[in-house]
Amino acid sequence: MLYRILPYLLLYALNVPLALLTGYIAYSHGQRFLRWLLIGLALPFVSVFLAIAVAIRHKQRLAAARGGAPAPVPAPGEFE
Structure with missing residues (x-):
């Protein structure tokens, strides 16, 4: 049974860091983090x-x- 859900767990594990990266990129340029995270x-x-x-x-x-x-x-000492 684990072999059936393992690929989905791996995709989810890759999806979360990509979503966080998307949110960070957008937030650093004045966009809303939560919107871009979703x-x-x-x-x-x-x-x-x-x-x-x-x-x-x-x-x-x-x-x-x-x-x-x-x-x-x-x-x-000041950042953009």
């Missing part, structure tokens, strides 16, 4: 690429809002 659980392999696309779009919007000016440099 998206990551529903779409485990696709969601990482979606979160990366959102992050790229976010950086492009920030660059466009600056009007070509360089990004501000954080002070020592």
Whole structure:
């Protein structure tokens, strides 16, 4: 019986870290963590690429809002 559910347990064990990674990527670019965590659980392999696309779009919007000016440099000890 264990051999029947083992592949599903392995997929679940891979799905959770991917969902957490998706949530982290989205959260680090101003999105809601829980929403992206749920998206990551529903779409485990696709969601990482979606979160990366959102992050790229976010950086492009920030660059466009600056009007070509360089990004501000954080002070020592300060993180973006």
